[in-house]
Amino acid sequence: MATTRMLFAGFGGQGILFAGKFMAYKGLIEDKQVSWLPSYGPEMRGGTANCNVIISDEPIGSPIVNKPDVLVAMNLPSLEKFEASVVPGGKIFIDSTLIDKKVERTDVEVFYIPATKTANDMNISTLANMIITGKLIKEIPGFEMDSVDKVLGKIISARHQDMLEFNKKALETGYNM
Amino acid sequence: MSEKVLMKGNEAIAEAAIKAGCRYYFGYPITPQTEVAAYMSKRMPKIGGTFLQAESEIAAINMVIGVSSTGKRVMTSSSSPGVSLKSEGISYLAGCDLPALVVNVQRGGPGLGGIQPSQSDYFQATKGGSHGDYHNIVLAPSSVSEMAMLTAKGFNLADKYRMVCMILADGTMGQMMEPVAIDDIVIEEVAKPWALTGTECKRPRNIVNSLYLKPEQLEQKNFERFEKYKTVEENEVMYESYMMDDAEICIVSFGITARVSKNAIVAARAKGIKVGMIRPITLWPFPKKPILEAADKVKAFITVEMNMGQMIQDVELAERCKKPVYLCNRTGGMIPSPEEVLASIEKVNGGEN
Incomplete structure (x- = not known):
């Protein structure tokens, strides 16, 4: 893994920025170079949110991801907006509970994950983001689950420690899907 | 070196300012720099500092003038339209030879413009930006760790030359997170015999003022200031x-x-x-x-x-x-x-x- 450019996109409130932050911290803990850049426009107020995450063995130039290797799409507008930008051979992760549409491109690898339904069934409805992230960790070469405990410890504040186990469960569920 | 953490550029500026000895922050929220103010509002009360959300950008910069004239390290931050509002105060700071750190996390303009990143305040920042013959020192960070490092350096330069030092960033630099360890911050203490600290009847009073009605005097003041700028140009270039x-x-x-x-x-x-x-x-x-x-x-x-x-x-x-x-x-x-x-x-x- 020289450089992985990721784009997380969905509705505000789905934990898009958190999922990106989780991956960025994962990179940091594994001694990689990382950058995380959120959208901060008016779209965040009730519309789509997205963040760019780069994890690399090399120093990172531009933190902007115009052509992602990995796209996580958690709603239809995000898929429609970003599908064409994914590099040939890239991977697209889709929350198939919320997106009926299939990816039209044939030069990318697509994973349809019923993340929101699974999260609801598990009674952790706010953690569909982490189910998809678990699947992402499994499918991207170079990513492992080893550092997950440490990463969650870093990004979940002391006040919300009770959420740590739920996040881990969501990640593991996604990883095993 | 302490452990690296992920921080937004805006947060790195705020934390570095605190580590550099700044205990006074006056500001007014504006996207995309609001995290500077938000961070200060959380941290300053815990360390005996002052965070004050002013009623406007103009009020904030005038509070900066007040604190700076007492010799304390002080800062304000804003984004493009807000920096325009601060411009008058920046000229007064220059005219009074007062040090201060001003942060501009730029967004698109002119006018109210947009909130996405921009570098269109380059002229405003580097050519003075307000009325009169003067310069600001302008630092342009290109990473989150430079946001921190240049903030600390900015306070030192401002004190050393009694000038306004501006951090000219943009929305991307302010919003992005990168690993950063904010340590190795060196505070270069400078004597400030000009500061308004109270005479205790032991010394003649100090006056901080930018009004010179005699043109000969004002010309002389400007000549002296540009001698100082020449020294800055000779010694402080970074690239x-x-x-x-x-x-x-x-x-x-x-x-x-x-x-x-x-x-x-x-x-x-x-x-x-x-x-x-x-x-x-x-x-x-x-x-x-x-x-x-x-x-x-x-x-x-x-x-x-x-x-x-x-x-x-x-x-x-x-x-x-x-x-x-x-x-x-x-x-x-x-x-x-x-x-x-x-x-x-x-x-x-x-x-x-």
Whole structure:
């Protein structure tokens, strides 16, 4: 893994920025170079949110991801907006509970994950983001689950420690899907 | 070195300011710099400092004038339209020879403009920005760790020269997170015999003032100030030279566009095009000398900017029109892609311009 450019996109409130932050911290803990850049426009107020995450063995130039290797799409507008930008051979992760549409491109690898339904069934409805992230960790070469405990410890504040186990469960569920 | 954590550029500025001894922050929220104020509002009360959300940007900069005149380290931050409102106060700070740190996390303009990143306040920042003969020291960070490092450096420079030091960042630099360890911050203490600290009837009173009704006196004051600016120009220029050893094309770019340019340079080098970059870290004083030296070696310059072409004028002045200078730009909140910069490099390399 020289450089992985990721784009997380969905509705505000789905934990898009958190999922990106989780991956960025994962990179940091594994001694990689990382950058995380959120959208901060008016779209965040009730519309789509997205963040760019780069994890690399090399120093990172531009933190902007115009052509992602990995796209996580958690709603239809995000898929429609970003599908064409994914590099040939890239991977697209889709929350198939919320997106009926299939990816039209044939030069990318697509994973349809019923993340929101699974999260609801598990009674952790706010953690569909982490189910998809678990699947992402499994499918991207170079990513492992080893550092997950440490990463969650870093990004979940002391006040919300009770959420740590739920996040881990969501990640593991996604990883095993 | 302490453990690295992920921080937004805006948060790194705030934490570095606190570590640099700043205990007074006055501001007013505006996207995309609000995290500076938010961070200060949480931290300052815990360390005995003052966070105050003023009723306006104008009030905030005047509070900065007040604290600075007592000799304490003080700062304010805003984004483009807010910095315009602060401009009058910045001129007064310059006229009173008061040190202060002002942060501009730029967004698109003119007017209320947009909230996406921009570099279109380059003229405003580097040419003074308000009325009268004066300069600010202007620092342009290109990473989250530079946001921190240059903030601390900015306080030292402001104190040393009794000048306003401006951090000229943009929405991307403010919002992005990168690993950072904010340590190794050195506070260079400077005696401030001019400060208004109370005479205790033991010394003549100090006066901080920018009003000089006798033109002979004001002229003399301005002469003295420009002697000081000359010293700053001689001693404080900072820049990064990137792959310039054999470069035939020299990109000049700062902040976020310098990072985009690095991607384009790597891609151009892979195609056999010899291109490098001079990245000004101080925008004022501008790195004139390395650019003039490069003019004898390269065949052309390209400035990469997020405005309609502002720094390009300083590059043309610095290299004294020895070689052509081309512009690769986006504006209004748009960011040039590495592909656009690469296309510009290829065009200049092919002599198509």
